Amino acid sequence: MRSISGGGMADELARKLRANATDAERILWTVLRDFKRGGLHFRRQSRIGSYIVDFECRKARLIVELDGSQHGEADSIAYDEERTAFLNRRGYRVIRFWNHEVIKERTRVVDAIAHVAHSPHPNRATRGSTSPPGR
Numbered sequence: 001m002r003s004i005s006g007g008g009m010a011d012e013l014a015r016k017l018r019a020n021a022t023d024a025e026r027i028l029w030t031v032l033r034d035f036k037r038g039g040l041h042f043r044r045q046s047r048i049g050s051y052i053v054d055f056e057c058r059k060a061r062l063i064v065e066l067d068g069s070q071h072g073e074a075d076s077i078a079y080d081e082e083r084t085a086f087l088n089r090r091g092y093r094v095i096r097f098w099n100h101e102v103i104k105e106r107t108r109v110v111d112a113i114a115h116v117a118h119s120p121h122p123n124r125a126t127r128g129s130t131s132p133p134g135r
Contacts, residue, residue: 024066024099025054031110032064040117048090051083056092060117063087063094066102093121 021029025044032042032055039059046056048063055064067080084094095116097109 022066022068022099024102027106028055028064028066028102028109031106032113035114035117038118048092049086051086053087057117061092061121062113062117063092064113065094065096066099067096068099091121 021044029042029044032044035042035057040057041059042055042057042064044055046053048056053063054066056062057064065080080096087094093116095113097112102109
């Protein structure tokens with residue numbers, strides 16, 4: 001997820017990110033499109049506030065983020081925590097996977113996403129903060 005400002009600039013950045021997707025993003029997107037048959041429509045590189053998230057399902061209030069190695073660095077960890085708190089305050093659950101998990105363990109990743117997406121939202125009534133499931 002990237003932080004941005006300004007609607008026009010955000011739309012342009014989202015288009016650029018979709019056009020230059022990572023291998024893991026392309027692999028996961030081919031699977032997430034099929035979730036539509038089950039009533040869950042995912043969008044990719046979607047804008048929420050000043051952030052662009054990798055994948056968003058508004059109906060399930062779910063964000064799926066894919067992380068490369070740079071997300072293991074201290075600055076990125078702090079930024080990711082801040083961003084996740086922002087999304088949690090807006091009623092979203094955030095789940096994260098490493099890129100290599102999507103590439104090597106696609107079935108497990110997709111099953112985890114489906115489980116969370118089809119589970120009742122723990123704070124649907126209060127729109128409070130949720131703890132994101134582990135990686």
